[in-house]
Amino acid sequence: MDIKEYVMRKAREAKEGAKALAKLSSKEKNNILQRMAEALKKKRKTLIEENQKDIQCAEQKGLSKALIDRLTLNEKRIEEMAKGLMEVTALPDPVGEITKMWKRPNGMTVGKMRVPIGVIGIIYESRPNVTVDATGLCLKAGNAVILRGGSEAINSNKAIVDVLRNIVKEEALHEGAITFIDIPEREAVMEMLKLEGIVDLIIPRGGEGLIRTVTENARIPVLKHYKGVCHVFVDRDADLIMAEEICFNAKVQRPGTCNAMETMLVDESVAEGFLPTMLKKFEKAGVTLKGCPKTLFIYPNIVEVTEEDYYKEYLDLILNVRVVKDMDEAMAHIAQYGSSHSDAIVTKDYDKALRFLKEVDSSAVFVNASTRLNDGYQFGLGAEIGISTDKIHSRGPMGLEELTCTKFIVLGNGQLRE
Amino acid sequence: MDIKEYVMRKAREAKEGAKALAKLSSKEKNNILQRMAEALKKKRKTLIEENQKDIQCAEQKGLSKALIDRLTLNEKRIEEMAKGLMEVTALPDPVGEITKMWKRPNGMTVGKMRVPIGVIGIIYESRPNVTVDATGLCLKAGNAVILRGGSEAINSNKAIVDVLRNIVKEEALHEGAITFIDIPEREAVMEMLKLEGIVDLIIPRGGEGLIRTVTENARIPVLKHYKGVCHVFVDRDADLIMAEEICFNAKVQRPGTCNAMETMLVDESVAEGFLPTMLKKFEKAGVTLKGCPKTLFIYPNIVEVTEEDYYKEYLDLILNVRVVKDMDEAMAHIAQYGSSHSDAIVTKDYDKALRFLKEVDSSAVFVNASTRLNDGYQFGLGAEIGISTDKIHSRGPMGLEELTCTKFIVLGNGQLRE
Numbered sequence: 001m002d003i004k005e006y007v008m009r010k011a012r013e014a015k016e017g018a019k020a021l022a023k024l025s026s027k028e029k030n031n032i033l034q035r036m037a038e039a040l041k042k043k044r045k046t047l048i049e050e051n052q053k054d055i056q057c058a059e060q061k062g063l064s065k066a067l068i069d070r071l072t073l074n075e076k077r078i079e080e081m082a083k084g085l086m087e088v089t090a091l092p093d094p095v096g097e098i099t100k101m102w103k104r105p106n107g108m109t110v111g112k113m114r115v116p117i118g119v120i121g122i123i124y125e126s127r128p129n130v131t132v133d134a135t136g137l138c139l140k141a142g143n144a145v146i147l148r149g150g151s152e153a154i155n156s157n158k159a160i161v162d163v164l165r166n167i168v169k170e171e172a173l174h175e176g177a178i179t180f181i182d183i184p185e186r187e188a189v190m191e192m193l194k195l196e197g198i199v200d201l202i203i204p205r206g207g208e209g210l211i212r213t214v215t216e217n218a219r220i221p222v223l224k225h226y227k228g229v230c231h232v233f234v235d236r237d238a239d240l241i242m243a244e245e246i247c248f249n250a251k252v253q254r255p256g257t258c259n260a261m262e263t264m265l266v267d268e269s270v271a272e273g274f275l276p277t278m279l280k281k282f283e284k285a286g287v288t289l290k291g292c293p294k295t296l297f298i299y300p301n302i303v304e305v306t307e308e309d310y311y312k313e314y315l316d317l318i319l320n321v322r323v324v325k326d327m328d329e330a331m332a333h334i335a336q337y338g339s340s341h342s343d344a345i346v347t348k349d350y351d352k353a354l355r356f357l358k359e360v361d362s363s364a365v366f367v368n369a370s371t372r373l374n375d376g377y378q379f380g381l382g383a384e385i386g387i388s389t390d391k392i393h394s395r396g397p398m399g400l401e402e403l404t405c406t407k408f409i410v411l412g413n414g415q416l417r418e
Numbered sequence: 419m420d421i422k423e424y425v426m427r428k429a430r431e432a433k434e435g436a437k438a439l440a441k442l443s444s445k446e447k448n449n450i451l452q453r454m455a456e457a458l459k460k461k462r463k464t465l466i467e468e469n470q471k472d473i474q475c476a477e478q479k480g481l482s483k484a485l486i487d488r489l490t491l492n493e494k495r496i497e498e499m500a501k502g503l504m505e506v507t508a509l510p511d512p513v514g515e516i517t518k519m520w521k522r523p524n525g526m527t528v529g530k531m532r533v534p535i536g537v538i539g540i541i542y543e544s545r546p547n548v549t550v551d552a553t554g555l556c557l558k559a560g561n562a563v564i565l566r567g568g569s570e571a572i573n574s575n576k577a578i579v580d581v582l583r584n585i586v587k588e589e590a591l592h593e594g595a596i597t598f599i600d601i602p603e604r605e606a607v608m609e610m611l612k613l614e615g616i617v618d619l620i621i622p623r624g625g626e627g628l629i630r631t632v633t634e635n636a637r638i639p640v641l642k643h644y645k646g647v648c649h650v651f652v653d654r655d656a657d658l659i660m661a662e663e664i665c666f667n668a669k670v671q672r673p674g675t676c677n678a679m680e681t682m683l684v685d686e687s688v689a690e691g692f693l694p695t696m697l698k699k700f701e702k703a704g705v706t707l708k709g710c711p712k713t714l715f716i717y718p719n720i721v722e723v724t725e726e727d728y729y730k731e732y733l734d735l736i737l738n739v740r741v742v743k744d745m746d747e748a749m750a751h752i753a754q755y756g757s758s759h760s761d762a763i764v765t766k767d768y769d770k771a772l773r774f775l776k777e778v779d780s781s782a783v784f785v786n787a788s789t790r791l792n793d794g795y796q797f798g799l800g801a802e803i804g805i806s807t808d809k810i811h812s813r814g815p816m817g818l819e820e821l822t823c824t825k826f827i828v829l830g831n832g833q834l835r836e
Contacts, residue, residue: 110797221810242832249834369830391823392639393811405809412787414660416667
């Protein structure tokens with residue numbers, strides 16, 4: 001098979017699909033999503049059977065238990081995917097919204113209207129629910145989607161896409177609305193990344209290797225969902241009880257996520273009062289601690305942290321602890337070692353709170369709240385397709401709005417350029 | 419010289435410069451811009467002398483008159499550059515603006531705050547005024563700028579950058595605020611394009627070749643300012659006198675710009691009444707006409723247009739004329755041959771106006787106004803750094819706001835993730 005031609009053909013179909021989708025009303029889109037949700041539930045047996053093939057294959061290959069867990073589909077997870085689609089139907093449709101409108105001295109009215117981006121390529125790994133979540137959000141925002149899942153989930157993804165495309169067919173929508181690249185060759189990804197003028201945006205979701213490959217080879221815009229090396233800074237003017245709760249939540253509530261805290265920074269004037277209770281609490285919860293020399297002085301018997309550790313995204317119950325001179329040193333640490341994802345200060349001081357908000361350059365900056373709250377649902381955006389660590393177009397949780405772009409519209413009555 | 423190392427060093431300086439710039443108040447930034455404007459005027463003799471070197475070199479190389487004209491600096495043009503900077507000081511500072519803020523059920527307040535993008539690389543050709551315009555806009559939006567001008571303007575650009583950097587020094591701002599890549603090697607551009615994590619955005623301004631090179635090699639986000647193949651569609655329900663004025667303005671007022679009309683589409687039911695007067699007027703203004711068979715039937719003695727012509731950005735007094743069956747055929751033509759830049763309809767029909775606005779997928783869509791109005795000043799954005807033909811981040815004229823990004827800010831009082 002000529003892979004280049006195959007990918008190109010799929011992408012052209014997607015472009016036609018995007019044109020059809022852009023014309024649908026909210027009601028039509030919601031109806032399609034609702035029917036997809038119902039179909040997924042109805043076909044759950046087939047989906048689980050197909051998923052079993054992937055799982056057997058993964059077991060034969062000796063993939064880790066965690067990976068196999070992420071890969072697994074069961075009744076509950078299929079129910080959740082369907083529920084996710086229904087939640088998207090309930091969100092307001094961003095397409096056609098006029099975000100501003102103003103009058104110019106020459107009498108013309110200029111506005112900005114939200115429109116679909118067009119064709120969005122999603123390149124992702126293992127978790128088959130991404131197939132449904134990404135499709136739901138892209139479709140609701142009027143975009144066609146080209147899906148390229150990982151080879152380890154190929155049977156599950158194919159089965160899911162079959163269900164979704166079947167509804168597309170039944171509703172007489174252009175089939176290019178959902179396209180699935182069903183050949184395993186890596187070259188297919190490379191070809192996708194070159195489709196300037198056909199694919200409008202690529203969203204990679206997966207590990208560092210995948211994201212690097214995509215970034216280095218794409219000729220089309222990419223929105224990355226990269227790692228989170230997140231911090232909480234306990235200021236000398238913090239409510240220490242609140243600080244303890246926030247730090248504990250940020251580390252322990254779900255350590256495997258990108259918005260979990262990896263390094264706790266503590267102002268030296270409160271370190272002695274704060275650290276012993278806090279660190280005991282962490283140890284009791286099974287957290288492995290790594291401390292800077294000053295931390296070790298206050299709380300011995302833990303490992304000394306290395307500079308390299310400060311760059312790490314543990315995604316696990318491991319925490320770096322550093323005592324700093326003041327907020328400036330904390331902010332310098334965050335700028336140096338952080339990944340500009342989610343960073344928090346705990347303080348009662350007004351000026352420091354405002355300075356931290358202004359000067360820390362992260363996708364979400366928190367005063368007196370847990371970094372774990374950096375999330376589309378928590379922020380009230382509805383569902384999210386991920387948390388963008390890029391600055392361009394969308395930064396932080398990406399909801400439906402972020403899957404659209406704007407165009408200028410001009411209502412004139414004969415205006416000319418002088 | 420190790421070019422890779424040289425570019426990396428410059429970029430790291432720029433990153434430090436960006437940090438310093440992000441902290442400046444609007445007043446401080448405006449003061450710097452104002453002093454730069456004054457310094458440019460004061461140093462105009464040196465600038466013109468240095469510019470003469472470039473012009474002599476260009477003449478020796480036998481560059482075209484048009485190119486030499488674009489390259490030339492004279493008192494008037496220096497005055498205009500200074501005036502441009504002063505205009506930027508008058509624009510509102512987007513940095514720190516909180517664009518929305520809302521309360522969540524758990525009591526935390528979530529908002530979006532505009533912040534600088536960081537380090538912006540501008541890769542441009544010939545016109546030395548870009549050095550000043552781009553720097554002014556980037557600085558006001560709190561961004562450090564890495565400038566890479568064309569080799570044909572190297573002396574002029576160097577002299578201008580000297581003047582600007584001198585003010586940076588005098589005002590004790592970090593020198594990385596303005597960085598100039600002053601080595602001619604093409605490799606330097608290639609290195610710039612790879613600086614992920616240091617350079618945040620690349621804006622190429624120049625011909626198709628430059629933009630293609632940048633897009634194909636960049637690993638960082640790029641905002642293109644690509645070609646404009648723009649249309650005016652004269653509907654059967656148009657006010658034909660208004661249509662004549664708009665079409666004439668769109669083609670003739672300044673044909674060398676990206677928002678000038680390249681193809682005029684006319685509904686067949688008004689073609690016979692509209693075309694003869696209109697086309698005579700165009701010919702009188704020196705426009706070379708190329709017509710479709712139906713146009714030739716009504717107005718013989720002009721060249722027949724080819725399909726290839728419909729894709730062309732003439733940037734000149736040349737116009738394609740096509741008679742279409744109805745608005746649907748006009749919109750299909752625009753989707754097929756256009757570049758999604760600026761497209762207009764002239765009509766008195768309400769439904770068609772709204773459909774055209776909604777369905778034509780261009781950076782600016784006009785009802786009853788000239789495509790030539792697609793411009794930052796005309797739209798009221800103040801100065802513009804160009805007209806983005808990309809969909810991601812910014813589409814259409816890019817002003818100060820588009821040179822910022824947003825981050826989420828959260829004001830809490832102890833909120834945790836449940």
